[in-house]
Amino acid sequence: MVAGLSATGLAVARALGRRGYSVHAVETHTWEVGLRSRYVRSAATNFTSLIEGPPPHPDDRAVLFACGDPALVAVEALRDRLGPYCHLPAAPWVLDKRRLAQAASTADIRIPRTLGIDLSLSDAHGPLVVKPRFGGASPTRPFPEKARLVTSVPMDDPDLLVQELIPGPVDAIVVWAGHVGADGRVGPTVVGRKRRERPDPFGSASWLETITSDVVEAESRALVAALGLSGTLAIEWKEWAGERWLIEVNPRPVLWSAVADEVLVDAYAERAGKARPPARSVPAGRTWRYAARDPLSAPAGVDALWALDDPMPGLYGPAYTLRLLWERRRNSRF
Structure with missing residues (x-):
């Protein structure tokens, strides 16, 4: 079950659908790009249909991925009602940036x-x-x-x-992503370095490549342990003056998840009680691009929307991008 069918939700739907899992969606906005994917078998506009009738056997519950902060907030509001029907993501307290800053400072983690x-x-x-x-x-x-x-x-x-503000260019930003099980075990992980973002600055990644960094791996795992985090996580750091500063923690899949879908498959397996894949780092050199938002960027191995086995999201990409720009402007508060 994927809640939130943006490009992030699309990445989750493709990662699981390509491996034969049945993917169902919850999405309020009928214009979202993931709803165009052939891997989404059905879609609802709210969670009501999920909690009708008697709950299934605990082993038969759907695994729910909340792909986006609004989806996380909606799931959290219904946690008690959804729990008997779905394997839910970890409680997303780190969405509160003030609380995260206080916790990080207490744990002696560098944060602006x-x-x-x-x-x-x-x-x-x-x-x-x-x-x-x-x-x-x-x-x-x-x-x-x-x-x-x-x-x-x-x-x-x-x-x-x-x-x-921590100074530095966009490629000073590195992101660690992985899934931490309820027992504290970490599955496959990936470290990505942003090369481009839109809007620039302070937007989302539009071109990223995976790298190998023992330092980022170690500091991210130390943060997970210090703050007691679990679930699917993406930890964003900015490198400055030879150190890494914590920018944010996303308790969910991130926009560029498709470049390392091992993490998504591991998250599904752990929460469904299935055998997890080997816990190893995604190799350096994989590249990801969001061409519809950054058409001048270089080609990459994976595109956020385009895929030969699932063409409709890519064809819809230009119209979708215009809609996102309009929604961003309409909802801006300052």
Whole structure:
């Protein structure tokens, strides 16, 4: 069961559908790209149909992937009702960026200074970024000067926060992804380095390649242990002055998951009680591209939308990208 059929949900549907698993979807927006995939056997607009009738035997419950912050929030609100019907993702407390910053600081993990937004911002210095406190509720926006921020952002919004900006280009961003089982065992993992993003800066990856980094692997596993995290995770770091600074933790599959679908298959297997694949790192050199959002980027081994065995999402890509841009502008809060 895939909740949220963006390009991320599409990656999950393809990874599991290609291996013969039956994929069903929950998606409020009928225009989402993953609904065009031939691997999605059925779709509902809400969870009501999942919780009608008696629950199945615990071993026969569907494995639910929440692909996107809104889907995670919706699943969390219905956790008690959905539990008898689905294997649910781990509780996503790290979506609260203020709580994550506090936990990371307590564990001596390097993270940019994170502040609530108010009229003074007296403790903020240097270039700043404004973020939604919870998940992806609105875009991240940079401000080179504090004075400009004060005149551009609503200062009484409790759902926004400010972080001091870690300098550096997009390829200073590295992301570790993997699935941590309920027993603490980590399955296959991947480290990816962003090469391009859209919008630039502070957008989502549009071109990424996998790399090998023992340091990122070790620091990510240490963070998982220090914060007691489990489930499917993506930990984003930014390299600066010879160190890595924690940018965010996503408790779900990420946009570029298709380049390392071993992680998705492992997540399914662990939660369904099946044999997990070998716990090894995805090799360096795999490449991923979101051509519909970044048509000038170089070709890559995997595309976010295009696939020869599943062509409809790619054909729909240009219209879908325009719709996403319109939705982003319509929902922006500042």
